Every structure is written in C-alpha cells, then in structure tokens.
Amino acid sequence: AQVEAMRRFGRLLGMSFQIADDVLDYLATEEEVGKPVGNDLKQGTVTLPLMLARHDPGVDGRLEAILEKATLQDADYAEVVRIVRDSRGIDESYGYAKTFGDKARAELQAFPPSPFRDAFEALTYYVVGRRN
Structure with a gap:
C-alpha cells in the first residue's frame, strides 16, 4: 500500500511541478528561470496556461x-x-497545480509521521510557490 501511495505521490507531485513550471514560463523573468520568457511557446509547446487563456471570454479571439x-x-x-x-489562465493553472499538490500531500497519509514525510509535504508546497 505504501509503495502505491508513493507512486501516486510522485505522479501527482510531478503534475503539480509541471503546471507550476508552465506558469513560470509566462510570469518569471529570464534571470529567475534561466531561459527566455515564453520559451515553451517559441518551441511550439502548448501548455495549460495558454489553453486556459484561450477559453477566457476576456481574451476574445486575440490569441487565435x-x-x-x-x-x-x-x-x-x-x-x-x-x-x-x-x-x-494563470490563476486557473495555479489552481490546478495546487490541487495536484494537495492530492499528492494526501497520499502521504499512508506513512507514519516522520521528518521524511514532513520533507515530502514541504516539497508539495515548494513546487507551487517556486520562482525558478
């Protein structure tokens, strides 16, 4: 049961991290992330913030x-x-990243309290709040 919980934790944490990273591609400066802002877009990668922005009525076809x-x-x-x-799209993406982080943290309940579990819990908060 713990092995499966850790597998789910890793998958959920990875989803949270990737979405937060995709948001940083739009919000952070080049100095913060070490790559040009909008780099994913320039490489032709459509990420969640762009997908959600396209469905924002306030955008009104400007992206297309x-x-x-x-x-x-x-x-x-x-x-x-x-x-x-x-x-x-930015706030909604952060919401998804937070949700995946919350779900990852819930998987850790399969483990007894310990400094290791605390460290994994802290990691779920870090990936959503990081700036680089």
Whole structure:
C-alpha cells in the first residue's frame, strides 16, 4: 500500500511541478528561470496556461488571431505572453497545480509521521510557490 501511495505521490507531485513550471514560463523573468520568457511557446509547446487563456471570454479571439499566423515574430510572442498573463489562465493553472499538490500531500497519509514525510509535504508546497 505504501509503495502505491508513493507512486501516486510522485505522479501527482510531478503534475503539480509541471503546471507550476508552465506558469513560470509566462510570469518569471529570464534571470529567475534561466531561459527566455515564453520559451515553451517559441518551441511550439502548448501548455495549460495558454489553453486556459484561450477559453477566457476576456481574451476574445486575440490569441487565435496571433497564433494562426504562418510565422510569429518576437513582438507576436511578447503579445501572447502579455495576453496570457492578463487572462484567468494563470490563476486557473495555479489552481490546478495546487490541487495536484494537495492530492499528492494526501497520499502521504499512508506513512507514519516522520521528518521524511514532513520533507515530502514541504516539497508539495515548494513546487507551487517556486520562482525558478
């Protein structure tokens, strides 16, 4: 039972981490994350913040107008980043990251209290709140 709980913990923590990392691609500075802001977008990777922003009524087709272009310029990428930052896609993505972190933490209840369990619990908070 503990092996399965740890497997689920790892999967859920990984989901939380990946979503938080995807949000950082839109919010953090290049100095904070060590890669250009919007790097995933420039590589053609569609992540959760962009997907959720596209469904924000306030965005009103502005993302599609840019993303449907045959070739995107730096100004286009910057505008997409700005639109995503201003959309509810960021907050909703953080909500998903937090939910996965909460579920991961719940899996740790299969283990008795210990400094190791405490460290894993702390990790679930860290991945959502990190800035690099």
